[in-house]
Amino acid sequence: MAHAPCQEHDHAAEIAEAEKRCADAGESLTPLRRRVLELLIDQHAPAKAYDLLPQLDKQAKPPTIYRALDFLVRMGLAHRIESLNAFVACGVGACERSTIFLICDGCGGAHEFDAGHALVDLAAAANKDGFSIRRTMIEASGLCAACQQVA
Numbered sequence: 001m002a003h004a005p006c007q008e009h010d011h012a013a014e015i016a017e018a019e020k021r022c023a024d025a026g027e028s029l030t031p032l033r034r035r036v037l038e039l040l041i042d043q044h045a046p047a048k049a050y051d052l053l054p055q056l057d058k059q060a061k062p063p064t065i066y067r068a069l070d071f072l073v074r075m076g077l078a079h080r081i082e083s084l085n086a087f088v089a090c091g092v093g094a095c096e097r098s099t100i101f102l103i104c105d106g107c108g109g110a111h112e113f114d115a116g117h118a119l120v121d122l123a124a125a126a127n128k129d130g131f132s133i134r135r136t137m138i139e140a141s142g143l144c145a146a147c148q149q150v151a
Contacts, residue, residue, distance in 0.1 A: 014041060014089075018077050027075065032060070036068040037089060040078055045108045046086035081110060083139050088112065098136040106147030 015029075018037055022029045029037070039052050049065045056065065069087050072078035078087050081101055088101075088110055100115040119136055126133050143151065 011038070011041060018075075021077065022075060025075065027071075030068075032056070032064065033068045033071055036065060037072055037077055040072070040087060040089035043088065046081050046084050046088045046103075046110050048084075048086045079112070079137065081139060083141070084110075098138075100138045100140065102144070103139055103141045104144040104147055105141050106143050106150070109144055111144070 015034065015038070018034075019029045035056060036052060039055055040047060049062065049069060053060060053062065053065055069078065069080070072089075073080050073087070076090060078089050079099065079101070080087055081103065084103065090112070098115045098119045100113055100118070102111045102113075104110070115136075115138065119138075122136065123133050
């Protein structure tokens with residue numbers, strides 16, 4: 001239930017879009033940042049930094065991967081799922097809108113979808129209080145369809 005299975009991905013297009021987004025922002029998708037993004041794209045569930053570390057160059061240390069992950073989150077190429085302390089490649093796009101993650105307690109998968117339409121009332125209520133929401137991320141836990149069938 002995580003990021004769509006690899007056969008549904010156009011890795012080259014995703015990386016090209018990431019490079020374009022970085023270049024447009026005056027940033028660089030360094031080889032390490034690119035590799036971390038590729039690892040996140042290949043994951044079928046949210047990944048912790050320490051799970052990714054063994055798949056990188058032997059010289060990579062935890063602070064290095066955390067800097068790369070922070071960069072990817074800042075650039076809207078990945079999300080940090082707070083409740084899991086894990087990361088997932090952005091499957092919706094530029095992550096400039098509202099995102100909801102449905103996190104399966106059974107298999108650990110996380111399904112992302114754009115929830116801008118679902119949070120109109122929240123934005124309106126915040127505006128009444130003089131608060132302007134830039135981005136919202138909601139995490140909901142439960143069981144995916146496959147895990148419900150097994151249970």
